[in-house]
Amino acid sequence: MSALTGTDAPGAAGAPGAPGSVVVIGGTAADATARRRTIRATSARTLARRHLAGRVAVVLCLVAVAISLTPLVALVAYTTSRGIHALSVDFFTHSIPAGIPGAGISNAIVGSLIIVGLGAAMAVPVGIVTALFLLERRGLIAGTVRFAADVLTGVPSIAIGIFAYAVLVEPFAHFSALAGSFALAVLMLPIVIRSSEAAMRSVPRTEWEAGLALGVRRGRVVRSIVLRGALPGLVTGNLLAVARAVGETAPLLFTSIGSQLFNLDPSQPTAAMPLVIYAQGTSPFPVDQLIAWGTAFVLLVLVLILSVLARLVAGRLNRHAR
């Protein structure tokens, strides 16, 4: 780049006989000095221009940061400011539909916990065991399973919802929380598999080998060394999967479908927070919309707590590893 030419070593320019030196063509030492001065001046000019370009670029990047943060922060701030007005003791303890004083969403909160809890109970064991499979096997089968997990991560949640409807709702002609849990489990499964595999891969191979060298059986090595060593990573990955599942609407829309009643039986249609937001948010009445904002706020706080927890666990993992 041009800046380099300005920093020519004086010795090289002052020795006209040096082979390959630019100065050879020009003649006297005075010419060489003059030429060097020109080069320095030019490079100083372009350097100023390049610094200016850099400053403009930084300003443009700052503008981009402002543009990208504005809607994101506004979204969270607005949801908080509207949602807080909906909160009351009744909001958390009653399960009365909107429009009646003392309306509450306790049925949706409990419903969400049941549906997501059952979903996690299905996805986490299967996911971790599949991750172990990927960890211990190489070759075509493992490659195919891994690729399927990657592609399944991107399957639209509505497609998973329709799938759960087709296998668990339609044959029984009955909506249920269990069908919703299954849909969320399918949604979580690839996330659990890939994050668990990454967590377990971070356990040093030497620790496996140390266990095996002591004559410990493979199953025991996995339980006591790999799973324990990967525990923080496993917790992080699974918490993030749960955080994603708890906010999903589309898989529940045609499976657990929602309910006005307080319900603890997973075989029955059950309310969930995202379903309440969808139903009340699309209503034209401000009282209903207020319920939607309140529910959105509660959901946001829940997701935020899960994400922060996941981060804290991951942070501890990193400190531990160093």
Next chain:
Amino acid sequence: MPDDVDPPAPGAPRTPLTVRASTLEEIPPAERTPVAGVQEALRKRGSRRGGRLYAGLRWGGATVFAAVAVALVVSLLTSSSQAFSHSGLSLLWTGTWDPPHRIFGAETLIVGTLVTTAVALVLAVPIGVATAAFLAELAPRWLAAPLSVLIDLIAAVPSIVVGLWGLLVLTPVFAGHVEPFFQKVPVLEWFFHGPAVGPSILLAGVVLAVMILPTIVALSRTALAGVALTDREAARALGGTRWQVVRRAVIPGARTGIEAAVTLAMGRALGESIAVAMVIGNLFVIPHSLLHPGATLGSAIINTFGGVTTGLERSEVIALVVILLVLTALVNAGGQLLLRSRAQSGHGT
């Protein structure tokens, strides 16, 4: 394997710890070392049941996962077979959705999906990559670290909340200010004509952009940070200014990673259903302006499936799911392959 103690390799020095005895009793109590104790304990546990149980578990997990993946594809294909045998692939380029006359076409929805995704990418990609470049390269650490955490956390905001915000906050703003403004701009009016009602292709694209922005920023930031230090130093040594290093060395070096980020974000935008359904207006027509209401595959599934549980129409809706699935699977497989080629060629070089 654990039961067999390999003989020491030839030439390896024998350590005094190695005690050779077939049972514990053959060793005098004084000479019982920990190794002998471990060997004995292992011998007593004998069976290989545990190992087989563990192998069975692993295969079982992988089988359940594979079965779910296969069942997903098979059940959606069988449920939509009636639709595909009714109209064949002409479903893809038929522009009318008219259940009473048994005419079903997904063209308007496919166009709607592609246009909203394009709007989202046009808005989110430049802003997202510039934000990532700022956070990864240009910002001081005290600013970059908290902003990155903030954006990562916002990436977890559920799409239904973004949709709610789009519906209740953005719609009136768009109807009152943004859309009338675009109608007046001379060149843009070709894209932006028609009544400013609020719910529109444009609004859906903006909501999708807000949704995919954190994804693009987070993944691009990782890709940029992964560019080798030697690449930066080389560019710096050639006399590049700080921005030139970013522009000429770091961004090209992270190109595959950024492309993968964009592809994955695109997959998300194509497949989003609930938030789009709330703001797009749900009209099954080919949009001639970004201000027109429209529909996407995802929003159409949400809005039509609820009322339909039997017959040809239900099968046609599930055919929409299949089209959406193929579309997103193609995009995501492309993204994964890009990520993988990047991992193979080392970080960004």
